[in-house]
Amino acid sequence: MDKKVRVRFAPSPTGPLHIGGVRTALYNYLFARQNGGDMILRIEDTDSNRFVPGAEEYINEALQWLGIGIDEGVHEGGNFGPYKQSERRDIYRKYVKQLLNDGKAYVAFDTPEELDAKRKEIANFQYDAKTRGMMRNSLTMLKEEVDALITAGEKYVVRILIEPNQEVKVNDLIRGEVTVNSSVVDDKVLYKSADDLPTYHLANIVDDHLMEVSHVIRGEEWLPSAPLHVLLYEALGWKDSMPQFVHLPLLLKPDGKGKLSKRDGDRLGFPVFPLEWHDPVSGDISSGYRERGYLPQAVVNFLALLGWNPGTDQEVFSMDELIKEFSFDRCSKKGAKFDFEKGKWFNHEYLINMDDAELAEIFKPELAKHGVDTEQFTNEYITRAVGMIKSRISFVGDIWDNAKFFFVAPTEYNPKDIKKRWKEDTPDTMCRLIEVIKGIDDMTSANAEEIVLGWIRDNELHMGNVMNAFRLTVVGECKGPHMFDIAELMGKDEIITRIERGIENIKPVTE
RNA sequence: GGUGGUAUCGUCUAGUGGCCCAGGACGCUGGCCUCUCACGCCGGAAACCGGGGUUCGACUCCCCGUACCACUACCA
Numbered sequence: 408m409d410k411k412v413r414v415r416f417a418p419s420p421t422g423p424l425h426i427g428g429v430r431t432a433l434y435n436y437l438f439a440r441q442n443g444g445d446m447i448l449r450i451e452d453t454d455s456n457r458f459v460p461g462a463e464e465y466i467n468e469a470l471q472w473l474g475i476g477i478d479e480g481v482h483e484g485g486n487f488g489p490y491k492q493s494e495r496r497d498i499y500r501k502y503v504k505q506l507l508n509d510g511k512a513y514v515a516f517d518t519p520e521e522l523d524a525k526r527k528e529i530a531n532f533q534y535d536a537k538t539r540g541m542m543r544n545s546l547t548m549l550k551e552e553v554d555a556l557i558t559a560g561e562k563y564v565v566r567i568l569i570e571p572n573q574e575v576k577v578n579d580l581i582r583g584e585v586t587v588n589s590s591v592v593d594d595k596v597l598y599k600s601a602d603d604l605p606t607y608h609l610a611n612i613v614d615d616h617l618m619e620v621s622h623v624i625r626g627e628e629w630l631p632s633a634p635l636h637v638l639l640y641e642a643l644g645w646k647d648s649m650p651q652f653v654h655l656p657l658l659l660k661p662d663g664k665g666k667l668s669k670r671d672g673d674r675l676g677f678p679v680f681p682l683e684w685h686d687p688v689s690g691d692i693s694s695g696y697r698e699r700g701y702l703p704q705a706v707v708n709f710l711a712l713l714g715w716n717p718g719t720d721q722e723v724f725s726m727d728e729l730i731k732e733f734s735f736d737r738c739s740k741k742g743a744k745f746d747f748e749k750g751k752w753f754n755h756e757y758l759i760n761m762d763d764a765e766l767a768e769i770f771k772p773e774l775a776k777h778g779v780d781t782e783q784f785t786n787e788y789i790t791r792a793v794g795m796i797k798s799r800i801s802f803v804g805d806i807w808d809n810a811k812f813f814f815v816a817p818t819e820y821n822p823k824d825i826k827k828r829w830k831e832d833t834p835d836t837m838c839r840l841i842e843v844i845k846g847i848d849d850m851t852s853a854n855a856e857e858i859v860l861g862w863i864r865d866n867e868l869h870m871g872n873v874m875n876a877f878r879l880t881v882v883g884e885c886k887g888p889h890m891f892d893i894a895e896l897m898g899k900d901e902i903i904t905r906i907e908r909g910i911e912n913i914k915p916v917t918e
Numbered sequence: 919g920g921u922g923g924u925a926u927c928g929u930c931u932a933g934u935g936g937c938c939c940a941g942g943a944c945g946c947u948g949g950c951c952u953c954u955c956a957c958g959c960c961g962g963a964a965a966c967c968g969g970g971g972u973u974c975g976a977c978u979c980c981c982c983g984u985a986c987c988a989c990u991a992c993c994a
Contacts, residue, residue: 417994418994419993419994421993421994451994453993453994454992454993454994456993457993457994515992517992518992519991519992522991522992530919530920531919531920531990533920533990562992563992564992566992582923582924585922585923586922587921587922588921591920591921591922591990592921593990595991596991596992598992599992600992601992602992606991606992606993606994607993607994608994611994626988627923627924627987627988627989628988628989628994629988629989629994630922630923630988630989631921631922631923631988631989631990632989632990633922634922654923656923656924656987657987657988659987661929664986664987665986665987665988666987666988712930712931712943713930714930716930716931716932718932718933719932719942720932720941720942720943722930722942722943722944739924739930739931740923740924740925741923741924741925741931741987742923742924742986742987742988743929743930743931744929744930745929745930746928746929746930746944746945748929748944748945749929749930749943749944749945750944751944752943752944752945753944759957796956797957798956798957798958799955799956799957800956809955809956824954828954860953863953870953871953871954872953873953874953874954875953875954876953877953878953878954879954882954884954884955885953885954885955886954886955886956887954887955887956888954888955888956889952889953889954890953890954891953
């Protein structure tokens with residue numbers, strides 16, 4: 408019988424959650440939901456030196472913003488806790504002891520300095536079957552000597568004892584079977600007495616086993632240590648219940664080569680973090696998708712397609728659709744270069760399809776930020792204004808630039824457009840336009856359009872020049888929604904006022 | 919250096935031996951629509967890393983080479 412699907416996302420709180428980590432979390436979540444399984448959030452804080460305050464909260468907030476739900480974790484609780492590794496010391500100690508008793512691991516006293524020296528002395532030095540005989544460990548020392556050192560408080564580590572020349576097979580859902588010879592895997596440190604904490608490798612295996620994790624879904628950077636993990640499961644006697652491995656292709660830099668890193672965002676001008684991050688130590692601020700005006704659904708959609716595809720032409724997916732369609736056998740083996748332009752397009756797509764009223768709500772704080780008294784405008788007004796410009800923008804943050812004329816009359820006019828559309832006789836034409844508009848009883852877009860366009864035709868005026876001059880006075884530049892839609896929303900009085908102001912303030916460019 | 923992984927348009931990718939002189943999307947680009955800018959619609963340029971096999975037939979299978987990526991800590 409297949410065991411219940413239980414997956415975990417296990418970040419270490421050493422900083423803000425990276426966008427690659429977000430994708431790993433997302434794939435875990437999609438797989439869990441698709442199979443009616445559990446999604447665990449485990450905090451891997453076994454490196455006491457790298458703890459960053461606020462990082463754990465950041466992770467929670469980011470996942471929540473993106474709609475990646477957690478079933479078990481530090482905040483959610485669960486039957487397999489604690490979910491923070493620093494609180495599981497007793498558990499790890501027990502298994503370290505077991506490994507030692509079973510002869511699957513040994514104690515080593517070599518200092519970092521001694522190891523460094525060895526690495527310099529011997530090319531390709533690796534702590535393994537070939538070299539452990541010349542190191543200071545419980546294999547080369549007398550038991551009394553070892554015990555004496557430990558009781559004296561000498562710092563030591565526990566290393567796994569790797570049997571050389573064994574074929575280690577890692578089964579991966581994306582890559583198939585990967586075989587590695589155990590001679591190339593070294594006697595990795597499992598536990599350090601200095602802080603009484605295990606390293607990632609031990610903690611990870613122990614926790615995954617105890618938490619009954621069925622699938623280990625993580626980044627490809629872990630593939631090289633997967634053989635070690637397989638060996639660890641065997642050493643602990645858990646081979647039969649070993650989880651299925653899935654190593655996801657990496658997210659690569661958009662230019663050049665290599666893994667996408669924290670610094671790429673600032674260098675290339677796009678966020679690499681879901682949320683803005685304020686570094687508590689340096690005070691540096693890194694931009695986030697949320698603050699940039701990205702919609703969480705767009706980020707999720709974009710990320711989902713980076714390394715996975717449905718095999719059809721569909722590109723826009725809701726979270727529910729992703730849950731339904733996602734599968735590892737449609738995951739790419741190749742790292743994906745991060746394409747910011749495509750991400751932008753996804754956001755644009757979501758913005759266009761978003762309900763106008765909903766978008767208006769998101770836009771309101773933005774309005775207030777720009778000094779507009781939102782009480783002065785009805786929800787309907789804001790909603791309709793936003794609805795008219797959303798096809799022209801990519802981010803929520805772009806709305807203001809494109810829609811401000813709905814809320815504030817232009818004080819400046821685009822010089823290029825003036826040059827092209829504001830001639831000597833334009834003020835006169837605009838005066839006549841005012842008279843025409845004054846005579847319109849019903850400002851409904853279609854009606855006003857019929858009347859004004861009729862007037863232009865009857866008087867044999869130049870349509871482009873008149874309409875663009877009109878637009879210039881109302882909008883401040885020659886772009887934006889249909890003029891008569893704007894006029895209908897703003898109303899006759901406001902339109903007339905703006906034309907008058909334009910006549911007064913716009914001076915033709917003469918050269 | 920060692921080990922592992924990967925290799926289709928600039929980018930994300932479809933393609934599991936004939937349907938492929940390689941399809942979609944982003945970006946770029948020509949046009950239509952049009953009072954402008956967008957949206958939308960219709961077009962265009964743009965790719966199978968190289969060499970050997972296997973086969974009637976290879977983007978697809980095998981081998982070699984090359985390139986790229988990851989790992990190579992008492993970090994995760």
